[in-house]
Amino acid sequence: SQTIHQWPATLVQPVGSPLSLECTVEGTSNPNLYWYRQAAGRGLQLLFYSVGIGQISSEVPQNLSASRPQDRQFILSSKKLLLSDSGFYLCAWSFGGEQYFGPGTRLTVT
Amino acid sequence: AQSVTQLDSHVSVSEGTPVLLRCNYSSSYSPSLFWYVQHPNKGLQLLLKYTSAATLVKGINGFEAEFKKSETSFHLTKPSAHMSDAAEYFCVVNANTGNQFYFGTGTSLTVIP
Numbered sequence: 133s134q135t136i137h138q139w140p141a142t143l144v145q146p147v148g149s150p151l152s153l154e155c156t157v158e159g160t161s162n163p164n165l166y167w168y169r170q171a172a173g174r175g176l177q178l179l180f181y182s183v184g185i186g187q188i189s190s191e192v193p194q195n196l197s198a199s200r201p202q203d204r205q206f207i208l209s210s211k212k213l214l215l216s217d218s219g220f221y222l223c224a225w226s227f228g229g230e231q232y233f234g235p236g237t238r239l240t241v242t
Numbered sequence: 243a244q245s246v247t248q249l250d251s252h253v254s255v256s257e258g259t260p261v262l263l264r265c266n267y268s269s270s271y272s273p274s275l276f277w278y279v280q281h282p283n284k285g286l287q288l289l290l291k292y293t294s295a296a297t298l299v300k301g302i303n304g305f306e307a308e309f310k311k312s313e314t315s316f317h318l319t320k321p322s323a324h325m326s327d328a329a330e331y332f333c334v335v336n337a338n339t340g341n342q343f344y345f346g347t348g349t350s351l352t353v354i355p
Contacts (some may be wrong), residue, residue, distance in 0.1 A: 166343075174347075175347040175348050222286070233287075
């Protein structure tokens with residue numbers, strides 16, 4: 133069966149510091165991968181999606197970036213965090229038209 | 243273009259009474275439709291999906307939804323609410339292109355004991 137991992141589960145970072153969130157998927161090959169952000173009490177905002185290694189589509193221009201160095205690894209990064217980057221970050225994968233989510237990372241920028 | 247409208251941002255029901263969470267969709271293609279549930283500080287869990295087979299779809303935890311093309315609706319129902327059903331629910335459409343999923347803004351369900 134397929135499993136999706138995200139880490140860390142929680143993170144507190146100061147403004148201006150870098151960010152790296154990692155997501156890995158097990159049990160499937162060549163999945164579509166996604167990063168979403170969920171602000172407090174809000175819906176999901178699609179940040180990036182990837183249909184293959186090195187292929188990244190950005191949905192929202194901002195100070196975040198994503199990379200897919202391996203088939204089942206998706207990384208979300210920032211060089212300098214802003215207060216507005218606080219939120220709940222969710223990684224997801226899809227194959228065959230269904231989407232499955234990881235447990236999420238709670239990021240607080242102070 | 244694809245979009246989803248969840249008609250209620252908050253729904254409150256008493257334990258043991260029926261649940262109705264409303265969702266209307268817009269899609270240029272034959273859509274796939276999904277309902278997800280999210281408990282606080284957790285990821286989203288797939289409740290059920292419609293993919294052009296039976297219009298009445300049964301999911302986990304006693305939930306079901308009916309696809310009504312003429313009304314462009316995909317409402318989520320449950321005959322009897324349980325305290326553990328209190329959560330955020332998201333309606334999602336996929337245009338069968340495979341890559342992008344469009345989320346509603348969510349409905350917060352409160353269950354009163």
